[in-house]
Amino acid sequence: MNSLTLSQVTKIYDGVTALDAVGFTVAPGERVALLGHNGAGKSTLMKIILGLIPATAGQIEVLGAGPGSQTARDGTAYLPENVAFHPALTGLEQIRLYLRLRGDDPAKAMALLDRVGLGQAARRRIGTYSKGMRQRVGLAQSLIGNPRLLVLDEPTSGLDPVSRREFYTILDTLAADGAAILLSSHALTEVEARTDRIVILSQGRLMANDTLAALRQRAALPIRLQVSARPGAADQVAAQLAGGRRNGVMVDLTCAHDEKLNRLGDIAALHGLIEDVEIIPPSLEDLYSHFSRRDEA
Amino acid sequence: MTALVRPVAALGATEFRIALRNRWVTITVAMMALFALVLSAAGSAPTGDVGVDALSVTVASLTSLGVYLVPLMALLMSFDAVAGEMERGTLSLTLTYPVSRGAILLGKFAAHMAVLAIAVGAGYGLAAVAALVADPEAVEGLPALWRLFWSSVLLGAVFLCIGYALSAMARRPGAAAGLAIGVWLAVVVLYDLGLLAAVVADGGGVFTTRALPWLLLANPADAFRLFNLAASEATAAASGLGGAAQTIPAYHALISVLLWPVVAFALAVAALRRVTP
Numbered sequence: 001m002n003s004l005t006l007s008q009v010t011k012i013y014d015g016v017t018a019l020d021a022v023g024f025t026v027a028p029g030e031r032v033a034l035l036g037h038n039g040a041g042k043s044t045l046m047k048i049i050l051g052l053i054p055a056t057a058g059q060i061e062v063l064g065a066g067p068g069s070q071t072a073r074d075g076t077a078y079l080p081e082n083v084a085f086h087p088a089l090t091g092l093e094q095i096r097l098y099l100r101l102r103g104d105d106p107a108k109a110m111a112l113l114d115r116v117g118l119g120q121a122a123r124r125r126i127g128t129y130s131k132g133m134r135q136r137v138g139l140a141q142s143l144i145g146n147p148r149l150l151v152l153d154e155p156t157s158g159l160d161p162v163s164r165r166e167f168y169t170i171l172d173t174l175a176a177d178g179a180a181i182l183l184s185s186h187a188l189t190e191v192e193a194r195t196d197r198i199v200i201l202s203q204g205r206l207m208a209n210d211t212l213a214a215l216r217q218r219a220a221l222p223i224r225l226q227v228s229a230r231p232g233a234a235d236q237v238a239a240q241l242a243g244g245r246r247n248g249v250m251v252d253l254t255c256a257h258d259e260k261l262n263r264l265g266d267i268a269a270l271h272g273l274i275e276d277v278e279i280i281p282p283s284l285e286d287l288y289s290h291f292s293r294r295d296e297a
Numbered sequence: 298m299t300a301l302v303r304p305v306a307a308l309g310a311t312e313f314r315i316a317l318r319n320r321w322v323t324i325t326v327a328m329m330a331l332f333a334l335v336l337s338a339a340g341s342a343p344t345g346d347v348g349v350d351a352l353s354v355t356v357a358s359l360t361s362l363g364v365y366l367v368p369l370m371a372l373l374m375s376f377d378a379v380a381g382e383m384e385r386g387t388l389s390l391t392l393t394y395p396v397s398r399g400a401i402l403l404g405k406f407a408a409h410m411a412v413l414a415i416a417v418g419a420g421y422g423l424a425a426v427a428a429l430v431a432d433p434e435a436v437e438g439l440p441a442l443w444r445l446f447w448s449s450v451l452l453g454a455v456f457l458c459i460g461y462a463l464s465a466m467a468r469r470p471g472a473a474a475g476l477a478i479g480v481w482l483a484v485v486v487l488y489d490l491g492l493l494a495a496v497v498a499d500g501g502g503v504f505t506t507r508a509l510p511w512l513l514l515a516n517p518a519d520a521f522r523l524f525n526l527a528a529s530e531a532t533a534a535a536s537g538l539g540g541a542a543q544t545i546p547a548y549h550a551l552i553s554v555l556l557w558p559v560v561a562f563a564l565a566v567a568a569l570r571r572v573t574p
Contacts, residue, residue: 050393052574070395078393084385088318093311100307101394125318141390 308404329420352438375460
């Protein structure tokens with residue numbers, strides 16, 4: 001059974017369609033990234049899943065129950081975007097409160113804070129925390145009570161690269177234990193390696209829902225070849241390869257997936273003139289632009 | 298049962314801690330204590346002439362003070378309750394926990410009520426001590442002071458709940474603060490002035506005899522004043538609208554004093570239910 005099943009979920013606010021027949025599933029242990037521009041409907045979708053706002057139409061099943069039901073709430077953890085907590089409380093007090101609200105033992109607070117790397121600052125007021133530290137408090141509360149589904153809205157915004165890595169390591173552990181994870185992000189490069197599937201929303205519509213590899217194949221975007229010429233040879237290399245010159249030494253080429261080997265052969269033939277060649281596959285950014293703009297033209 | 302009590306207790310304890318840290322407890326206690334002492338000092342002078350014990354005179358002064366100060370303190374403590382949590386993003390988070398909206402409100406309410414009770418208790422307690430030191434007969438005034446205490450806390454409860462409702466409706470702390478001050482001015486200050494003006498214009502007509510008593514009872518602040526003044530006949534002369542108090546039975550005022558907190562709490566819960574986080 002899926003941890004989360006959405007089918008034909010539609011939300012209309014005052015005549016404006018925020019979500020249009022969105023449907024996808026998240027299985028236990030699966031990490032799904034929800035991508036989209038600001039206003040694409042990511043936060044709205046998350047709030048519907050959490051039962052904070054009702055959907056206008058469609059079916060939502062959270063852990064086999066309705067959104068916002070006791071079963072769903074007991075098993076779901078949420079991390080809102082830019083959550084700030086009360087500045088007068090310490091991290092420890094805040095987590096103790098959330099433990100008590102879940103009917104859990106408040107003595108577990110310190111262990112949770114240690115797990116997100118806040119053990120040292122646990123007794124300091126949240127008002128003195130950096131944005132990244134506040135985000136860790138949010139993450140710590142989302143770990144309470146072994147949730148079966150985690151809904152994380154921009155969880156790594158404000159975190160430095162090291163913290164992000166630690167954050168995804170924690171998520172990996174949770175997913176390995178069978179928790180389903182749905183997270184939204186703007187930082188495409190980081191979800192690239194750390195999630196199993198990608199869902200792209202644009203203007204409330206589901207534009208893509210697949211693994212990164214499958215999306216790459218479907219989009220069939222050109223591959224970039226970046227050739228570094230030897231000093232003074234850039235013009236000659238550009239002319240011979242019919243590529244565009246970027247600066248004194250670099251020549252940019254693009255080709256379709258099936259032309260890649262031929263082009264590399266052409267480049268290799270010029271080995272006296274070139275220093276290096278870099279193959280750049282379409283990035284998630286490119287895929288994202290491709291899928292989110294597909295219908296705009 | 299514990300499923301309801303546990304989150305309320307947890308939220309209440311946290312909210313009380315926030316009130317302590319934010320100096321709300323200190324500020325309200327200091328404010329009440331200061332005003333109570335000033336009124337005791339001012340009220341002790343004329344006792345000999347009136348022939349009433351010192352405390353009963355102080356109670357009359359404290360009633361006039363409490364009717365302004367208690368609603369103000371309550372609104373100041375409550376205007377941020379919902380809007381602040383919405384701004385910080387913690388309201389939507391708390392609502393995803395297995396906790397009802399009513400429980401969230403009840404937790405905050407319990408903590409704020411405790412702060413109010415401490416502040417009012419400290420202020421009135423000081424006044425009682427001051428009166429007892431000056432005049433041993435002041436023991437006679439203790440029942441009136443006790444009545445003033447619990448009715449003040451109930452008056453505070455009404456305005457706490459009004460503050461929560463405004464906070465939920467405004468959705469932003471700044472707007473909620475403006476609304477709270479507006480409501481305080483309208484309900485506590487301007488309402489009476491309006492009634493006075495109407496009474497003067499009416500010249501003892503139908504408005505004064507028929508509508509005025511009900512209009513006074515409809516306002517929680519006026520009901521509080523009527524209740525305390527009507528119950529303590531020696532102090533009836535202390536209020537501008539005291540004349541009206543004579544025509545309204547004390548139990549009518551009592552019903553209003555008891556009913557308003559319930560109505561206001563229901564209003565606050567309804568306002569919070571309408572909030573989409």
